[in-house]
Amino acid sequence: MRDVAASYPTGRLALEGISLDVRAGELCAVLGPNGAGKSTLVRVLSGSLRPARGEATLLGRPLAGMDRRAIARCVAVVPQGIASAPGFTVREVVMMGRAPHQGAWMLAAGRDEEAVARALDACDLVGLAGRPVAELSGGEQKRVAIARALAQEAQVLILDEPGAHLDIRHSIEVHEVVRREVAERRLACVAVLHDLNAAAQYADRVALLKAGRLVAHGTVEEVMTYRRLKDVFEAELYVGVNELDGSRYFLPVRGR
Numbered sequence: 001m002r003d004v005a006a007s008y009p010t011g012r013l014a015l016e017g018i019s020l021d022v023r024a025g026e027l028c029a030v031l032g033p034n035g036a037g038k039s040t041l042v043r044v045l046s047g048s049l050r051p052a053r054g055e056a057t058l059l060g061r062p063l064a065g066m067d068r069r070a071i072a073r074c075v076a077v078v079p080q081g082i083a084s085a086p087g088f089t090v091r092e093v094v095m096m097g098r099a100p101h102q103g104a105w106m107l108a109a110g111r112d113e114e115a116v117a118r119a120l121d122a123c124d125l126v127g128l129a130g131r132p133v134a135e136l137s138g139g140e141q142k143r144v145a146i147a148r149a150l151a152q153e154a155q156v157l158i159l160d161e162p163g164a165h166l167d168i169r170h171s172i173e174v175h176e177v178v179r180r181e182v183a184e185r186r187l188a189c190v191a192v193l194h195d196l197n198a199a200a201q202y203a204d205r206v207a208l209l210k211a212g213r214l215v216a217h218g219t220v221e222e223v224m225t226y227r228r229l230k231d232v233f234e235a236e237l238y239v240g241v242n243e244l245d246g247s248r249y250f251l252p253v254r255g256r
């Protein structure tokens with residue numbers, strides 16, 4: 001993104017002056033308080049919201065000049081919340097991720113079946129593959145959305161709060177899956193995260209947003225400092241360093 005500004009028809013600018021690069025093999029965590037513009041940034045990157053100013057470029061091509069199908073072959077998005085798919089099974093929903101690769105009749109080929117099987121396995125959904133998605137728990141549906149995005153096999157993966165609704169084990173597993181896919185398949189990944197600890201553990205770089213502006217962008221150590229997080233989130237927190245591996249961890253501190 002180069003100097004991107006974005007707004008909604010109703011209101012003021014939701015993003016302003018955003019310049020951000022995400023490279024292949026890199027997981028960039030986007031952090032910031034509610035209303036900071038994180039989901040708006042996801043909409044611009046996935047081509048669903050046109051920048052009012054500046055330019056978003058995907059694999060060297062301006063997003064503005066690409067049609068939806070071309071974008072879908074390059075970008076897989078896991079949106080915030082859970083999209084219901086009444087009447088469809090888990091396997092069918094994950095297969096929908098293959099649509100950008102299929103012809104007009106949407107017939108699944110061996111390559112599609114392989115990608116779906118791999119994504120179901122990666123997200124621990126093999127046992128649920130035949131179940132209607134509408135009958136799953138919130139966390140299980142979230143994993144289905146992630147599996148669908150993985151099945152899409154796009155070079156760019158965008159996740160809006162992948163850990164939301166997940167219990168501890170599945171939260172760890174989903175973040176591990178994303179991390180592994182990013183490394184092994186050299187994906188460029190943007191993940192909106194509210195969990196500071198997940199960001200510190202899994203991100204290569206962190207983009208910190210506040211009121212539509214990019215306040216800081218860099219490594220965990222550069223960006224996730226006590227002072228900066230306290231200023232941006234307007235909350236008291238404890239920033240610790242694990243002596244064993246030097247990683248950072250964060251605890252909210254009760255207000256006085």
Ligand SMILES: Nc1ncnc2c1ncn2[C@@H]1O[C@H](COP(=O)(O)OP(=O)(O)OP(=O)(O)O)[C@@H](O)[C@H]1O
Nearest residue numbers: 008010011014032033034035036037038039040041
């Ligand atoms: N569809 C919309 N129409 C008008 N304004 C919107 C729309 N969606 C978001 N906004 C506004 O744009 C700003 C940024 O919202 P955005 O959803 O990008 O924030 P966010 O950082 O993702 O927040 P959260 O952490 O709460 O999900 C907010 O002021 C919000 O009110």
